[in-house]
Amino acid sequence: MSGTVLIVDDMATNRIVLKVRLAPTPNRVVQAASAREALRLAATGAPDLILANTRLDGQSAEPFLRALRRIGRLAHVPVLMMQDGECAAERQAMLRAGADDILAGPVPEALLLARLRSLLRAHHAEAEIAAQAGDAAGFAEPRAGIALPGRVAIFGPDRAATRSLRSLLGGCTAHRLTSVAPEATPPPVPQDVLLLRIAGTGAEAGLHLLADLKTARDTGRCPVLVLLDRAAAPLAVTLLDMGADDVILAPADAGELALRIDRQIGRKRRIEAMRGRVRSGMAAALRDPLTGAYNRRHALPWLERQLAPARPGRNRVAVMLADLDFFKRVNDRHGHAAGDAVLCAVTERLGAHLRAGDLLARIGGEEFLVALPDASPARARRVAERLCDAIRATPIAVPGVAAPIPVTLSIGVTVVQTGPGQPAPDMQTVLEQADSALYAAKAQGRNQASFCARSAA
The missing domain is CATH 3.40.50.2300 (Response regulator)
Structure with missing residues (x-):
């Protein structure tokens, strides 16, 4: 692991010796002759590792370490201290002040380079995780x-x-x-x-x-x-x-x-x-922030995997598009906050009538995608009718609205056969079949489930 190494030592000969010892490595070396210079260089250049003497400016390097750790972006940069002679009290003082390691001289070159590799490896691994977590600037909370x-x-x-x-x-x-x-x-x-x-x-x-x-x-x-x-x-x-x-x-x-x-x-x-x-x-990236249901980003790749022919055995996948009837009236009459409350309640009711392996995703304003792996046409019909009943049966109570709001649901269903030896169903075609069935349910009076004529149902 390579990086920028900042060498801090009052003695020019010590800095030169350390730079020569690091010459075989791919690291870039920067030098500082005092604690103040080191803090300035570290704050502007953010080195990957600091190699410093335990004595700086004629005194213990503790103030330098504590000042370094107070700089947010340097709170976790690894610091390897070089000790001129064995001193247990000094080693403990350096560790308490924020040092990551202390080596007492003379240090064999192989050990010094191994220490540098180990600290840089850990630092880069932590930096990568911090970047993913959005904490790259200071590696999360300070030490x-x-x-x-x-x-x-x-x-x-x-x-x-x-x-x-x-x-x-x-x-x-x-x-x-x-x-x-x-x-x-x-x-x-x-x-x-x-x-x-x-x-x-x-x-x-x-x-x-x-x-x-x-x-x-x-x-x-x-x-x-x-x-x-x-x-x-x-x-x-x-x-x-x-x-x-x-x-x-x-x-x-x-x-x-x-x-x-x-x-x-x-x-x-x-x-x-x-x-x-x-x-x-x-x-959070895969969930709808309002309802907690999965979103389109998760749902479509998940459905594509279910439709893949590589899955063992011959299976059916029931795919449903569900849409709340006249949902715009809810928003117009009661406000968008009430509409949001209705969507959350509907999501909860739908989820309560599905199995653990089934998919429930909100893919539009009031549109949901439901998929049932390994579902026969008979089960798909039962589930679709049960979902319609669950929404229709009880009007939804919304805080601030005098009377519960009646809501109904229309569902379009298609059932797809998958399995080895068969061509993978085209996901877009499957969704279009479910959408056509949903359109039929709306045309037939809403508040019901309709099956695609071309599906296995």
Whole structure:
């Protein structure tokens, strides 16, 4: 994954070294010599990743991180901090201020590039979801603390290792911790983070477990944090490229491990919220906003699939066009708000008399499309008559209108034979047949169902 990387360091030699180390990658490199310059460049250029020293302008980089996270479009840009020497307190301070990762120098080049690839991959995946959800500018809500406890499943080479890790974390996190037996994959309930302990002697088994977790349906989207023995540190590059979301070397500082878990849970919940908005948006695009029935955009492709000859067996599809009689009078006499209320009530009544697999769509002002898969002519006739009865039987009470409004429905029906070996019925022809039958129902006095003479009925 390529992108723009902003390098921030007071020391020109450090910036040059990092730029040279990134030269083999396809990333574009921008440099800043101070926190102020970095904030200006980041605000105008929106980099895909920031690589910064933990010391800027002669002080801790915490103010820089906090200022960065206050800029909406940079609230979730990944930040990788470079630490001159190991310092647990400084690492925790950087994580609290908004860093995504911290590497203590000297950092092997392979590990640095693997970290960059991992962070860029996650950033681009989140940006794509954000764009679909309409949150591209700031990747949804700004970074915040974890509101509710999450679920963390702990995997280890043996039960003693998982119990030890659970005990280590228990005193510094409110998340619900579950020890998972090595043979139990996936975990018994949905999780927010998978914490995988890999010892040097069990490295191969750990790699297999990571691969299984990342490809399993129930855990594939769940972030994986790996706690890796220092003796197996070179394996971190492979783990990151296989899909591990974070790798930290053991023995781990409990506070730092808890902060990294918080970061993963926060990101997972942010992405889940955006996915939810995407699903809601897709559903809204296929629904009539007034009545909640499906709209034409959904109905016509759905009907075309039902008419396809590739469906196994010989089947009939009943297609109905239903139209409210004299609906304009309702709007003229009682107003459009009353007309809308009538349409909603009619939709509810029609839906109540259809099966789960049937289609009900509003395709015009007062026109509905009803389709019954696998319906015989006899059933199609019964359903059509029942729908007319359901609308006619009880006038519709509308708020603000003194008396309930009587409404009737006319329906045109055609029944189409489908199946292998037969040419696919032309959808436009089928709709024209139903429309002709609807016209006949209107001509015969309305408030009734009429069948197309050319259908199987």
